[in-house]
Amino acid sequence: MSETVTKTLQATLTTPTTRKEQRLQRLLDTYRDALHDAFDAGANTMSAVNDVVTPYDLPYQAKDALKSYVPKLRKTYNAEELDDQHPLRLVNRAATFDYSAEREHGFVWQVPQPGRGTNFWIPLRINPEQESLWFDLLTEDATAGELRLQRHRTSWELHVTVEYAVDEPTNSDDPTYIGFDVGESALITGCALKRDVPRKPMLVSGSRARHLRKEMFTTLRRLQSRDAAEWRMDERFDHYQNALTDIVEKASRQAVEYARSFEDPVIVLEDLSYIRERLDYGKFMNRRLHAWAFARLQGRIEDKATEAGIRVEYVNAAYTSQTCHACKRLGRRSQQAEFVCPHDDCHVSEFQADINAAANIANRVNPWGESVRWEPERDDSPRDGSACDSATVHRETSPRPGQMTLSTYSD
Numbered sequence: 001m002s003e004t005v006t007k008t009l010q011a012t013l014t015t016p017t018t019r020k021e022q023r024l025q026r027l028l029d030t031y032r033d034a035l036h037d038a039f040d041a042g043a044n045t046m047s048a049v050n051d052v053v054t055p056y057d058l059p060y061q062a063k064d065a066l067k068s069y070v071p072k073l074r075k076t077y078n079a080e081e082l083d084d085q086h087p088l089r090l091v092n093r094a095a096t097f098d099y100s101a102e103r104e105h106g107f108v109w110q111v112p113q114p115g116r117g118t119n120f121w122i123p124l125r126i127n128p129e130q131e132s133l134w135f136d137l138l139t140e141d142a143t144a145g146e147l148r149l150q151r152h153r154t155s156w157e158l159h160v161t162v163e164y165a166v167d168e169p170t171n172s173d174d175p176t177y178i179g180f181d182v183g184e185s186a187l188i189t190g191c192a193l194k195r196d197v198p199r200k201p202m203l204v205s206g207s208r209a210r211h212l213r214k215e216m217f218t219t220l221r222r223l224q225s226r227d228a229a230e231w232r233m234d235e236r237f238d239h240y241q242n243a244l245t246d247i248v249e250k251a252s253r254q255a256v257e258y259a260r261s262f263e264d265p266v267i268v269l270e271d272l273s274y275i276r277e278r279l280d281y282g283k284f285m286n287r288r289l290h291a292w293a294f295a296r297l298q299g300r301i302e303d304k305a306t307e308a309g310i311r312v313e314y315v316n317a318a319y320t321s322q323t324c325h326a327c328k329r330l331g332r333r334s335q336q337a338e339f340v341c342p343h344d345d346c347h348v349s350e351f352q353a354d355i356n357a358a359a360n361i362a363n364r365v366n367p368w369g370e371s372v373r374w375e376p377e378r379d380d381s382p383r384d385g386s387a388c389d390s391a392t393v394h395r396e397t398s399p400r401p402g403q404m405t406l407s408t409y410s411d
């Protein structure tokens with residue numbers, strides 16, 4: 001059994017020669033003129049767009065893309081005006097690529113041009129993470145969709161939508177649930193639960209991401225105070241965001257490899273809306289970057305799990321850091337990143353806090369397929385033990401956002 005997954009491949013064109021650069025720029029400018037012309041003319045059918053764009057000196061792949069894109073602008077996206085920075089769109093017949101290991105940059109793209117025999121090849125710097133998908137595209141194991149070409153200051157970026165089949169996850173009778181906790185001190189903590197018993201955990205340190213974030217704020221603040229040019233700020237921001245993206249790629253790969261080391265794994269992640277609430281503190285930039293990094297981290301774990309045929313479940317993760325994974329009652333988190341269970345009849349007294357949280361996330365999966373909503377019995381008296389076993393009880397009310405704080409994460 002298989003299902004279809006859609007992804008976007010990203011590549012940067014290697015520095016084009018002046019002549020090629022001029023031709024790329026002309027292509028992009030002409031496309032934007034045609035796009036604005038068709039939009040302003042109110043063309044809302046393919047034939048109406050065709051009438052407007054026919055005289056333009058554009059390859060048919062760009063005209064065909066305009067014919068399907070422009071009518072959608074008003075109908076689907078409710079666009080009232082266009083900005084000037086639209087990428088060049090091309091239909092999938094522009095997806096002509098070639099590969100040779102002999103070249104410095106193995107992959108090359110044939111840039112479509114108007115007229116016959118005028119197309120030219122340009123080498124691509126691909127995202128190495130996506131190499132296998134680029135090969136799938138050449139062997140037609142993956143199908144190309146739309147292409148988008150955009151200019152960012154001096155660089156040209158190509159995005160190619162691809163579709164490919166993946167194995168459908170198998171449903172097993174005895175799965176291993178693997179909970180992942182994302183946070184600041186540890187970027188990811190993974191803990192597998194087999195029949196309720198935590199197995200060897202995995203941990204990706206958050207120190208590099210934390211360091212980068214601090215460095216970024218200092219640098220951007222300094223540039224700001226010096227009234228640096230906007231492009232310089234953008235460039236630094238891109239630099240840090242790329243570095244974070246790199247960390248996210250590596251961490252998500254490690255997480256899925258960890259999950260794969262268990263039999264019949266099912267990955268369990270926190271519902272993102274709760275993470276956002278948990279992060280609702282501090283400076284806006286701080287929050288935004290966090291939300292971005294955490295959302296991206298979870299998204300990439302899900303992508304990679306899907307490729308590996310591993311099922312992913314989302315659960316409400318409220319109180320996962322304050323609950324004991326063994327007896328399911330509330331405890332507290334100590335200064336030393338230890339979870340402390342205060343109940344004498346529980347075999348847990350202290351447990352690494354992030355691992356405890358990850359085990360709780362894995363625990364929240366309802367084996368019958370629905371995510372478990374959970375609230376302590378009496379949230380104003382969190383330590384009376386009355387919440388015992390309530391993790392398995394369904395409740396209709398959703399948790400109050402104010403109750404989820406980051407106070408347990410002292411940085």
Ligand SMILES: [Zn+2]
Nearest residue numbers: 324327341346
């Ligand atoms: Zn306990």
